[in-house]
Amino acid sequence: QVQLVESGGGLVQAGGSLRLSCEASGRTFSTYAMGFMGWFRQAPGKEREFVATISWTGGSTYYAASVQGRFTISRDISKNTVYLQMNSLKPEDKAVYYCAADRKIATMISGKCDYWGQGTQVTVSS
Numbered sequence: 402q403v404q405l406v407e408s409g410g411g412l413v414q415a416g417g418s419l420r421l422s423c424e425a426s427g428r429t430f431s432t433y434a435m436g437f438m439g440w441f442r443q444a445p446g447k448e449r450e451f452v453a454t455i456s457w458t459g460g461s462t463y464y465a466a467s468v469q470g471r472f473t474i475s476r477d478i479s480k481n482t483v484y485l486q487m488n489s490l491k492p493e494d495k496a497v498y499y500c501a502a503d504r505k506i507a508t509m510i511s512g513k514c515d516y517w518g519q520g521t522q523v524t525v526s527s
Contacts, residue, residue: 403427403516405500410521413490417525421485423500423518436504438483440474441512442496442523449499454509455483463510468494492527 409421425438439454453464453474462474473486483500498521501514508514 403502405502405516405518407498407500407518407521410498410523412524412526415490415492415525415527417490418486418488419490419523420487421498421500421521421523423483423485425481425483425502436502437506437509438476438500438502439509439514440483440485441499441501442494443499443520444493444496447496449512451510451512452498453485454506456506463506487523490523490525492525495523495525497522 403425404427405423405425407421407423409419411419413419437454437456440452441449442452443449451465452468453462453472455462455474455476457476464472471489476483500518502516503509503514
């Protein structure tokens with residue numbers, strides 16, 4: 402099993418910044434360390450959507466168009482942690498943000514990930 406624990410959510414004014422963290426642990430995490438970690442979000446009344454993903458070993462990244470240029474995903478291998486730096490936040494970025502892990506990028510981006518965190522709330526006031 403792989404456990405993912407998010408932190409860093411909160412309330413911020415529009416135009417502000419937040420950094421989310423997701424720490425991974427578990428006996429089988431090394432398997433997923435060969436794959437991808439990513440972030441999704443779900444706003445009230447909407448479906449969960451892909452935000453960003455990073456290759457755990459190579460560090461290559463991929464973003465949803467809605468956050469490209471404003472959000473940055475990164476990882477610290479020594480800490481088994483992935484981050485999401487969110488800048489220039491907009492009210493429409495308000496959502497519960499979830500960390501996810503999967504071995505394949507296709508299933509990562511499609512949202513059919515093997516493991517999920519519990520989510521952290523991000524609220525952006527206008």
